[in-house]
Amino acid sequence: MIAIDAMMVCLDLSNIDETLVAFTRSICERLPVKKVYFVHNVKTSELSDDFRALFGDVDLGKEIEGNIADIVSEHFNNAADYDILVSEEPNTEVILADLVKRYSIKLTLLGKRMSDKSTGALGTKLLRILPCSVLVFPETARFNIGRILTPIDFSDASVHALRLSKSLSDQLALYLEIMHVYKLPTQYFPLISEEKAVKKAEEVVQEKFKNLRKRHREIVDVPYTLVRAAGKSIAERIAMELQRGKYDLLVVGLKGSNPIPSLSLGSVPTKLYNMDINTPIWLVYSEEVIK
Template identity: 25%
Template sequence: MYPIKKVIIGLDLRELDQTMVEFADFLANAPAVEEIYFVNVIKNLYIPKEVLKEFPDMVENAIKERKNEMETKVAEFSKGEKNAKFHFNVLNGKIADSILKFTKERDIDLIVIGRREKANESGALSQRLARRAACSLLIIPEGTSPKMDRILVPSDFSDYSKLALEEAINIAHSNQNATEITIQNVFTVPTGYHYTGKSFEEFTEVMRKNAVKNYKKFISKFDTKDIKIKAVYSQDTNEDVTTDMIDKAHEINANAIIIGAKGRTSTTAFFLGSIAERLIQLDNDIPLMIVRPKGKNAGFLEFLKEL
């Protein structure tokens, strides 16, 4: 897993900014993080040429004013010493497109955006970025405390699950191993189980034992660095594994969920691409990190879905 060195943090100059700046301070003290770029997007800076001739400094002044607002917000809520350097950038255009373009230009490792309590708008932005970004994405609900000492990692034991666990281990290691990681595997009893001659309860145990076996193979490939890691196995009973994940996150009082962008196995009926999108829709109170291999975005077909 690549180290997170460069981070974008979105500011909207509203109440959510306090949460975002507090998380910026949290990330700024992570050992690997070197640069944090606060960005704010002005949706429309188009000014007719005729008007610009009369007022040539209009765009420059608008950008300068917005940048000053950002710096004031960060100064108000930021506290303490920081290892990372802060930058302030005002972008112009559609929010998602502007952030994605900036991400590519600055070789960003992590995009951090906020989720307001009324999340219709911010939820749609999260979906777009999750589908199209060529790096990882962290979604921060409004009012969340910047803390990651109890992390839930949903896992189907795929390569994408491997990336998610690696990121959780890196975070825990940065936190002086004070973080506890819970790996959750959600399994489903297949429809045709009765053809085996076993009862539903018996085949449930077959599936659980299979998950335990796969977990042991999976975890043996990691250097866990003496971090506390616990595995749990959940049976999906309502054909929506995301509800099992969110329930487990609340049960363990998780302050972060980390999931891979994609991955699937037939034994768990688990598709992380759609699961990540579903979590974005349903998870409104726990920070959610969607880990993607850097430089590998969702591809052209997923891009077309946004049009």
């Protein structure tokens, strides 16, 4: 059973805040969530001298806390116990990572605007530095989640994401499907038959699925799809499958074996985050990786 002891919701004082708070309420109404922290950091290094001269000694943190309190009061409806935390630090990523550790946050909810409205630079930094799983909610996403897609590459990280997806689908009666994107060694064409290469590649993957089902009997009945990359990146194929299958949630496992935090996220999750995808993406670390 999936239960969230502590959840952090990152707000940026933009129009997406109301959507994030309302989505948080929908999560709390469907999953056991003990505590929610609505957070915002005032990046003091970005406050101009003109701002200081104009507003003087105004308690900016208190004003922002009041603004967030109004949004939470209107859209959260006391769906769970919560606190509002407003900080004034020069580095947003560092203070949020500190809050994750301080309050044992298990899941962070992060809003994402489309690329024509935001570079997404802060979001990418947060994905790399936060020591917890992250749920990315695009501004165009839907609240109602009925269909889950989980891509796997048979790594421990992707299997962990799959098992979490299965627990979530069982708990909330959702439809779950697995996908695997495979690539062919095209540099050997036409020395070998492309048709034979496809057949062999799919045989290998089918055997991997067979072994996976032997080890994890709970996923025996979960349908899966094999997709050939065919000139596209893995992330592009996943995005295309999301649109084709009209899925409401994408669950992706994150690897943490690299000792350099900036390199531990992985290229596929990074590319998926940077795409204009209308589907929420749950980027999952296992407890072992976080430890």
